[in-house]
Amino acid sequence: MSAYDFYETERALAEYLLFHYGSAEQILPWTFGPATALNYPARCVSECLEIARLPGQARALDLGCAVGRSTFELARHCSEVVGIDYSHRFIEVARHLQQHGSMPYAYVEEGHLTTPAMAVVPTEIDRHRITFEQGDAQDLRLDLGLFDVVLLANLVDRLREPRRCLGRLSDLVRSGGQMIVTTPCTWLEDYTPASAWLGGVEQDGRPVRTLETLQTVLDPHFTLTRTLDLPFLIREHARKFQWSVAQATVWIRR
Ligand SMILES: C[S@@+](CC[C@H](N)C(=O)[O-])C[C@H]1O[C@@H](n2cnc3c(N)ncnc32)[C@H](O)[C@@H]1O
Secondary structure: OOHHHHHHHHHHHHHHHHHHHOHHHHHHOOOOOOHHHHOHHHHHHHHHOOOOOOOOEEEEEEOOOHHHHHHHHHHHOOOEEEEOOOOOOHHHHHHHHHHHHEEEEEEEEEEEEEEEEEEEEEOOOOOOHEEEEEEOOOOOOOOOOOOOEEEEOOOHOOOOOOOHHHHHHHHHHEEEEEEEEEEEHHHHHHHHOOOOOOOOOOEOOOOEEEEHHHHHHHHOOOOEEEEEEEEEEEEEOEEEEEEEEEEEEEEEEE
């Protein structure tokens, strides 16, 4: 199985449904632990989106949307939202959530033991504003149009060619529109050849970080307005978690 196939598996589906829609009690049932890392897909929108910049009838794009929580959250502020992910399975489930508002699943407790759960889209969100489609963020269809917001949450370090994806963004974001890029900078050769990493390498004898390369690549078209540290928590099973801190950056299209 290649690393990319992980996002087609039932294990990834359960982890991401819990990550996107699980409650604090389901994910972190103790009084100790990194509670500030909960609700990451919603916080990518609530903490990063610059609402005052949005025009009426704003359009948003969520690239690498997985099972769609950030996409739904963008619909609180935008009249049309498109969610795109490479995983057929994730998009199938995101579409089910868009159509029905909920999806039964089971998350792992230990070994083969699971707990049944229901992923529920917050009922106040207008699901009619959203469409989900399977697609490759490095090879997007040419007729997507212009957006007022583009979100790339934890996507760039999962791409084979992150620069190719970033290169298309200036065509997708309307002048004055915003782009939110979050990344834990987890560069792995399983996903991205080291020659294409945006950070975590030495060049000409000095260390290069992801933020520096993002600035170099995006600078011709975008102005960096904000950087934030966004913790997130992915529960693998009842007693194993990934706690990470994404670097979030907000960019305005000139
Ligand atoms: C680490 S997950 C992040 C998902 C979501 N944005 C979040 O923050 O929970 C990476 C996502 O990118 C998707 N992905 C990987 N390669 C992609 C590509 N070439 N085009 C679009 N999506 C891709 C995966 O299927 C997965 O859903």
